[in-house]
Amino acid sequence: MVISSKDVKTIYFCPRKAKFEIRNREKNKKFLLSVATYQTDAFGCILIAEVDEIVSETPFIVKILKTGKKLSEYHMLESAFVGYVIESNGKKLDTIIIESPYYSVSVNWKPYVSRMLSMIGSFCETDEFRVMKTHLCRTCPFSSECFKEIVNSESLTFLHGVKGKTLEKLNSYGINTLKDVINMSPIVEQLIGKEKTKRLIVQAQSILENRPILIRPVPKISEGLYLDIESYTPINFDYLFGILDDGVYIPFLASDPSSESNVFKEVVKYISKTNKPVYHFHNYEINRFKKLARKYNVELSKSFFNRFVDVYKLYIDHVALPVPSHSLKSIARYFGFNWRTQLNGQLVVHSYAEYLATGDERILQEILTYNEDDVRATEFILKKLIEISL
Numbered sequence: 602m603v604i605s606s607k608d609v610k611t612i613y614f615c616p617r618k619a620k621f622e623i624r625n626r627e628k629n630k631k632f633l634l635s636v637a638t639y640q641t642d643a644f645g646c647i648l649i650a651e652v653d654e655i656v657s658e659t660p661f662i663v664k665i666l667k668t669g670k671k672l673s674e675y676h677m678l679e680s681a682f683v684g685y686v687i688e689s690n691g692k693k694l695d696t697i698i699i700e701s702p703y704y705s706v707s708v709n710w711k712p713y714v715s716r717m718l719s720m721i722g723s724f725c726e727t728d729e730f731r732v733m734k735t736h737l738c739r740t741c742p743f744s745s746e747c748f749k750e751i752v753n754s755e756s757l758t759f760l761h762g763v764k765g766k767t768l769e770k771l772n773s774y775g776i777n778t779l780k781d782v783i784n785m786s787p788i789v790e791q792l793i794g795k796e797k798t799k800r801l802i803v804q805a806q807s808i809l810e811n812r813p814i815l816i817r818p819v820p821k822i823s824e825g826l827y828l829d830i831e832s833y834t835p836i837n838f839d840y841l842f843g844i845l846d847d848g849v850y851i852p853f854l855a856s857d858p859s860s861e862s863n864v865f866k867e868v869v870k871y872i873s874k875t876n877k878p879v880y881h882f883h884n885y886e887i888n889r890f891k892k893l894a895r896k897y898n899v900e901l902s903k904s905f906f907n908r909f910v911d912v913y914k915l916y917i918d919h920v921a922l923p924v925p926s927h928s929l930k931s932i933a934r935y936f937g938f939n940w941r942t943q944l945n946g947q948l949v950v951h952s953y954a955e956y957l958a959t960g961d962e963r964i965l966q967e968i969l970t971y972n973e974d975d976v977r978a979t980e981f982i983l984k985k986l987i988e989i990s991l
């Protein structure tokens with residue numbers, strides 16, 4: 602098994618996902634090894650160091666690029682991995698710099714080597730890892746596999762809103778399975794309240810019976826527009842507003858931050874042409890509209906914002922689904938929608954950065970396809986909600 606330093610983050614958060622990913626790319630193993638300058642053997646695996654830039658040969662300084670705002674523990678483990686592999690090749694490493702649009706630091710990686718080795722050691726030596734719900738599950742392509750396993754074991758792991766203290770509390774009263782939630786509902790009610798318990802019971806039934814179950818009647822849903830925004834978060838730049846109107850995808854694209862204002866005003870004009878509801882998934886779009894309106898002094902009335910309808914909230918409030926998470930991807934995939942690209946919310950930021958650096962139009966085209974699929978998926982699941990409510 603070939604493990605790259607780029608796998609450290611996934612191994613840290615969900616070794617199960619990392620195992621799936623590494624096994625899936627085993628066919629590209631030869632290519633990975635041929636481009637890796639620094640590699641070493643450990644625990645029966647081959648470890649390769651992938652750095653983004655060699656800043657200087659003498660002294661030897663390398664750079665690892667990130668996009669986030671904060672330096673986290675897993676960055677230190679990744680740099681320990683890189684440092685360990687490079688020095689195992691007999692090369693003296695002077696400095697590792699971790700850099701993002703928000704910071705640039707020389708890291709003291711050596712104290713993290715033993716922890717990194719113990720993490721990688723147990724990763725190499727373990728075949729199967731248990732399902733652990735993490736933030737990665739929302740966009741994970743393996744979530745249906747994990748979900749099936751959880752359903753078989755009837756664990757509470759994927760019940761919406763059950764984590765941390767709530768999960769501990771339920772477990773401490775012997776409520777460990779989906780059936781326990783249903784059969785021991787009076788105790789659950791005492792622990793987490795009546796309203797929450799009602800929802801959990803419906804959710805548990807939905808998972809056990811593998812079907813959507815209505816929690817309450819769905820309000821009238823009219824024909825509308827669908828909106829999805831792509832932002833380049835390192836500089837807070839909303840560069841793409843995708844609208845789906847009557848089956849036609851219309852991308853409003855800002856080529857650089859200076860055109861963001863005009864493009865935003867064009868989108869507002871387009872939306873204001875009709876009185877149709879504006880469907881979006883989660884609160885990101887409405888929050889960005891509020892921010893952009895303030896930033897560019899665009900007066901938007903209360904009735905304009907009242908037209909925004911959050912499809913996520915419609916689902917959460919009205920229907921229980923047997924899905925691992927209530928992300929757009931998870932709900933739409935459950936009903937059979939397929940995205941044409943491998944992008945997700947995080948990868949699309951990397952892709953846009955790559956587009957800015959290279960000007961490669963194929964990358965932009967892929968982002969447009971991803972954005973179009975997002976609005977089409979939002980329409981798709983709204984139509985499914987109407988079907989469920991009939």
Ligand code: SF4
Pocket residue numbers: 615617618731732733734735737738741742743744745747925
């Ligand atoms: S769905 Fe979650 S638990 Fe399963 S592999 Fe993906 S990230 Fe890990």
